[in-house]
Amino acid sequence: MSNPMALQGIKVLDLSRVLAGPWSTQILADLGADVVKVENAAGDDTRIWGPPFLTDGDGQKTDAAYFACTNRNKRSIVLDFTTPEGVETVKALARKADILVENFKAGGLKKYGLDYASLSAENPGLIYCSITGFGQDGPYAHRPGYDFLIQGMGGLMSITGQPDGAPGAEPMKVGVAVADLFTGMYATTAILAALNHRNTTGEGQQIDVSLLDTQIAMLANQASNWLNGQIVPQRMGNNHPNVIPYRVYPVSDGFLIIACGNSSQFARLVAALGAPEMAEDPRFATNEARADNRDAVDGAITDLIADKTRDDVITILEKANVPCGPINTIPDVFADPHVQHRQAEVAMTRTDGAQILATAYPPKLSKTPASYRIAPPVLGGDQQDVLADWLD
The missing domain is CATH 3.40.50.10540 (Crotonobetainyl-coa:carnitine coa-transferase; domain 1)
Incomplete structure (x- = not known):
């Protein structure tokens, strides 16, 4: 029963x-x-x-x-x-x-x-x-x-x-x-x-x-950023106000998402893409430093993956346990095996x-x-x- x-x-x-x-x-x-x-x-x-x-x-x-x-x-x-x-x-x-x-x-x-x-x-x-x-x-x-x-x-x-x-x-x-x-x-x-x-x-x-x-x-963290820091949140496209790198990046055949929530993930990301020295660079070593140097971080990552396909980058980063993924259409969503x-x-x-x-x-x-x-x-x-x- x-x-x-x-x-x-x-x-x-x-x-x-x-x-x-x-x-x-x-x-x-x-x-x-x-x-x-x-x-x-x-x-x-x-x-x-x-x-x-x-x-x-x-x-x-x-x-x-x-x-x-x-x-x-x-x-x-x-x-x-x-x-x-x-x-x-x-x-x-x-x-x-x-x-x-x-x-x-x-x-x-x-x-x-x-x-x-x-x-x-x-x-x-x-x-x-x-x-x-x-x-x-x-x-x-x-x-x-x-x-x-x-x-x-x-x-x-x-x-x-x-x-x-x-x-x-x-x-x-x-x-x-x-x-x-x-x-x-x-x-x-x-x-x-x-x-x-x-x-x-x-x-x-x-x-x-x-x-x-x-x-x-x-509004969650965006409200808290204002209420506790008097930072007025702005439109940022696909950028995250607090976490870097955490956005859409272009590749040779379209776009994908890379979302690093901490510095260890960032270190695995840049190592997997062939630039491990970035994790030791004082400009990028902490999330706060990366936030201060957002354009430099994003520019470097874009250069590292620009000639690769979306699926190739996803394969590389998944092996390195770096959060990433495609930008699916609604039909893509329901066709996904998971x-x-x-x-x-x-x-x-x-x-x-x-x-x-x-x-x-x-x-x-x-x-x-x-x-x-x-x-x-x-x-x-x-x-x-x-x-x-x-x-x-």
Whole structure:
């Protein structure tokens, strides 16, 4: 008999849409929670965020691939919050829920009686997670928040992109919605912390998660460089502000990454490339010295590998145990034998016949691994089953 899943028996009412909230609830779902996604008649915005689109068993276009990336293991029902019947059904579901996740604007659900104060009065153990752009209070609380805006306002774009004076220099967003995704993960860890607290005390609580707070936290060492050293981080292209050499280098057939995190790795790097004396040079002997002489380090390494192919350099450096690697396209990633061994790709079939490929839940739990039970749902496709399961 297989072990129960980590969150088996936990009921999650998902009133969120787009990415941050659905990313959180998909994690909970992957770990075994029963997640019910409540949508309006038009469905989650991302159902139409294509191309590309899924096709059903008859070859007809259905939901956007974007929707599929963050809504597996959920069941979908359609309810209209603007009607008394819809509101009452949500309230009834909330009375049965362990967790509720929503990403309406701050205070947006209060007029329906679906705010934390109203719902917790009838379900004191409810864990109510509110995800917004700017939080439940403060001067910006009323503003809508999208990932792109938050990457700009939260400082990320000021340190991403080519430096001033270089070709193509301008503030640059990251190529995936990292503020949304990190917010979803922070929301999930907070939910699990609240769940443990409830298991101890019986008390639920409200969780206030904002994209801006999350993005600021994710500045990590860059924030610390400013807060503790009054160093204003700048756009540095592919250079690292603190570690050298740690960047993209050109080779005869393209580019590769070399990432030395300490001086012993640097010594192995230059020895493998035929210049062991560089490790003894006072300009390069420590990371601080290399930071002071960044251009000289990078120039020397570039000269040493310029006539070599990417794969030749990787082979040389891997033998010397120096961190390095290629810059893969997305197809390259999923063709990589190690990625395939780690089973990073998951195949699912939806009730309408749509064949869906997705990325797997990354952590490998030895006793309660994630599972992939339900393909991203058809809009409203689970209405009767959910009402029967949750509300008898």
